[in-house]
Amino acid sequence: MKSRKFGKLSKYALALASASALSFSAQADELRFALGFPAGVPLEAAKAYSKAVSDLTSGELTVRVYELSLLNHSEMSSGVGDGIADIGYLLTAYSPSDYPYSNMAADLSMKLALDNSIAGKEGLAYSGAMLEQILLNCPECLKEFKDNNQVYTSVVSTPAYGLFCNMPITKAEDLAGKRIRTSGAPWARWVRSFNASPVVLPIGEVYEGLSQGVIDCTLMSAPELTNFNLKEVVKNINMDVPGGLYAAGGSSTLNRDRWNSFDDKTKEAMLRAGSVMSSYVTYLYQEQADKDLTEAKARGINIVNADPKLLESSREFIRGDLAFIPQFYVDQYKIDPKRAQELTDNMSNLIDKWKALVVDVDNPDDLTQLYWDQVYSKIDPKTYAAD
Numbered sequence: 001m002k003s004r005k006f007g008k009l010s011k012y013a014l015a016l017a018s019a020s021a022l023s024f025s026a027q028a029d030e031l032r033f034a035l036g037f038p039a040g041v042p043l044e045a046a047k048a049y050s051k052a053v054s055d056l057t058s059g060e061l062t063v064r065v066y067e068l069s070l071l072n073h074s075e076m077s078s079g080v081g082d083g084i085a086d087i088g089y090l091l092t093a094y095s096p097s098d099y100p101y102s103n104m105a106a107d108l109s110m111k112l113a114l115d116n117s118i119a120g121k122e123g124l125a126y127s128g129a130m131l132e133q134i135l136l137n138c139p140e141c142l143k144e145f146k147d148n149n150q151v152y153t154s155v156v157s158t159p160a161y162g163l164f165c166n167m168p169i170t171k172a173e174d175l176a177g178k179r180i181r182t183s184g185a186p187w188a189r190w191v192r193s194f195n196a197s198p199v200v201l202p203i204g205e206v207y208e209g210l211s212q213g214v215i216d217c218t219l220m221s222a223p224e225l226t227n228f229n230l231k232e233v234v235k236n237i238n239m240d241v242p243g244g245l246y247a248a249g250g251s252s253t254l255n256r257d258r259w260n261s262f263d264d265k266t267k268e269a270m271l272r273a274g275s276v277m278s279s280y281v282t283y284l285y286q287e288q289a290d291k292d293l294t295e296a297k298a299r300g301i302n303i304v305n306a307d308p309k310l311l312e313s314s315r316e317f318i319r320g321d322l323a324f325i326p327q328f329y330v331d332q333y334k335i336d337p338k339r340a341q342e343l344t345d346n347m348s349n350l351i352d353k354w355k356a357l358v359v360d361v362d363n364p365d366d367l368t369q370l371y372w373d374q375v376y377s378k379i380d381p382k383t384y385a386a387d
Contacts (some may be wrong), residue, residue, distance in 0.1 A: 007361055011254040021297060028072070029061055030061075030063070030064050031053070031062070031064070031086040031087055032064055032070065032084075032085045032086045032087070032321065033063050033064065033065045033085065033086070033087040033088070033252070034071040034084070034088045035066060035067045035068065035088075035089045036072045036073040036076060036089060036343075037067060037068060037227075038068040039227075040226070040227045040287045041227075041281060041284045042089055042251070042281060043065065043067050044280070044284055045251065045277055045280040045281035045284055046067075046089070047065065048276055048277070048280040048364075049063065049154075049273055049274075049276055049280070050063035050064075050065060050250055052273040052276040052277075053270065053273045056271045056272050056273055059332075060266070061269075063087065068321075069140045069235060070084065070085055071084060071085055074094050076088045076089065076090045076091065076384055077090060077092070077094065077098060077148055078279065078325075079102065080089055080148075080150055080255050081148045081149035081150055082149070083149075083257060085255070086181045086254065086255050086258045087252050087253065087255070088252075088253050089251050089252070089253075090156075090249050090250045090251075091248060091249040092248045092249045092250070093106070093183075093184060093246075093248040094248070095148075095272065097333070098147070099141075099145075099248070099277075100144070100329055100333035100335060100341065101144055101335070102134060102138075102141045102144055102145075102248065103248050104326070104340065104343065104344065104347075105133045105134065105138070105141070105247075105343065105344075105347045106130065106246075106248035107184065107186050108322060108347050108348060109122075109126055109186075109244040109245045109246075109247055109343060110190075110242065110244035110321065110322070111318070111322055111351050112160065112243060112244065112355075113160070113241070113242065113243020113244055113314070113315065113318055114315055114319070114333065118355050118358065119160075120286060121286070121358050122159065122160045122245055123158060123159050123160070123282045123286050124157075124286065124322060124354075124361055124367060125129055125283055125351065125354040125357070125358045126157045126245055126247050126351065126354070127155045127157040127247070127279075127282040127371070128350075128354040128357060128358065128370070128375070129347060129350035129351045129354045130155045130247050131154075131155050131278060131371060131376075132350050132353075132354075132374065133346065133347050133350055134155075134375070135151040135152070135378075135379060136375060136378060136379075137343075137346055137350075138343060139292060140159070140339075140343075142385070145250070145253065145255065145385075146385065147256065149255065149256045150250075150254065150256055151253065151254040151255075151256050151259040151384075151385040152250045152253055152385075153250065153253065153271060153273075153274030154250055154251045154252040154253075154274040154275070154277040154281075155247065155251060155278045155281075155282070156281065156339040157225070157245060157246070157247045157249065157281075158221040158247070159221040159222060159223065159245060159246045159286050160221065160239065160243055160244070160245050160289075161187070161198050161219050161220060161242060161244050161245055162219070162220075162221075162222070162237060162239035162241070162242075163180075163217050163237070163239075163241060163242070164210075164220055164224075164230065165178075165216055165217035165218075165234070165235065165236045165237075165238070166213070166234075166235050166236070167216065167236060168236045168238075168302055168304045169217065169236065169238050169306075170305065170306060170307050170310065171181055171306075171307050171309065171310050172194055175191075175194035175195065175196045176194065176195040176197065176270050177195070177196065177197075177215050178196040178197070178216040178217055179197050179215045179217075180196050180197065180198060180199060180215065180216060180218065180219060181199045181200075181201045181209065181218040181219065182199065182219050183203075183219065183220070183246060183326070184246060184248070186321055186325070187219050187242060187244065189317075189321055189324075190314070190318075190321070191219075193317045198212075199215050201214075201218075203224065203228060204228065206218050206228060206230060207228060207229060207233055210230070210233040210234065211232075211233045213250065218230075219242060221246070221285070221289055222239075222288070222289035222290075222293050222296075223285055223288040223289050223292055225292045225293075225296055226288065226292050226295075227293075231295070231296055231301065234296070234301060235301060235302060236285070236304055237293070237296060237299070237302070237303050237310070238303075238304050238305065238306055239293070240306035240310075240311055241310060241314045241316055242318075243314070243318070251281045252273070252277040254270065256385065259385055260385075260386075260387060264381050264382045267381035267382075268381040271381055271384070272372070272376070274315060274376065275368050275375075275376045277367070279365075279368040279371055280364050282364075283363070283367050289354060295345070304360070307379075310343065325344060325349075326340040326343075326344045327340075357370060357374065358370070
């Protein structure tokens, strides 16, 4: 896997910026980008996005990133909609009733755990599937953002989720009775299926929860070992189960009024910048996951594997849960049953499609190109998100 400098803009975007003599009607202006993280991959990806916006608009627009100072995660949806920020790293799971269609697509991520054919590239594939689902196949998803005075331009995807625990978990019976912190309904259902108890706990409180024994395990992706210093308290890691990943959100969601103030050339530039944000946040997360797991092993953290029986029991649960998810959204959010099934079937097919597409991707610039060619290039900036 090739490593690239975080702030480097994709070759494609740079070539476009230098080759195109675009005329922007928008006056030079600074866009406020609210980020609910103090550091780490989201901030580094936001820097790449900021550079992309500046380059692609020939300096007509700049982006100032406010890390953990302008809006937090729970404030992001209303804050972007109200114009407190022009752009926000929006996690739609914090406002589930506002984004049921988008979150339904995100909840299918455990399908990736039914095989290990793209181990280490799960996020790359799921980001592509989410982009294609929301931008090209789910007008209901786009309406959710419109109803919140927002415009969706990029995706959020973490690497695959594993079990990070105080004790080794290798067999199904090891899970029984354990208190496990979860971050979404599918994982809570997975935990219950093994006679364990799901615990809702903010990620910022997991360190204390593990160190004091309030929880036995947390389900998360490997970068949180560094982002929240959990490498000091996690003793055992099993990346074989449960799988899935967090993909509920838009990493550069724009205020709709601000979007509508742009001319068509600027809108195209913002979509191109969105492809940069999508690729960098996804790719850099996976790079950090690989690094953090290597460092965890070097620190003496026990890396264990699931025995075949636990692995098959987990996959059996996932197959049943994937069939249940459409009905959950029908019951919970009154989505039309036929449409819920259509959308989940389409998302399932897109996951399979994107698993094949990302096999040879080994840097964020190529991922930017792939997302652009497969998804963004099919959007007409003149009509996208138009009132």
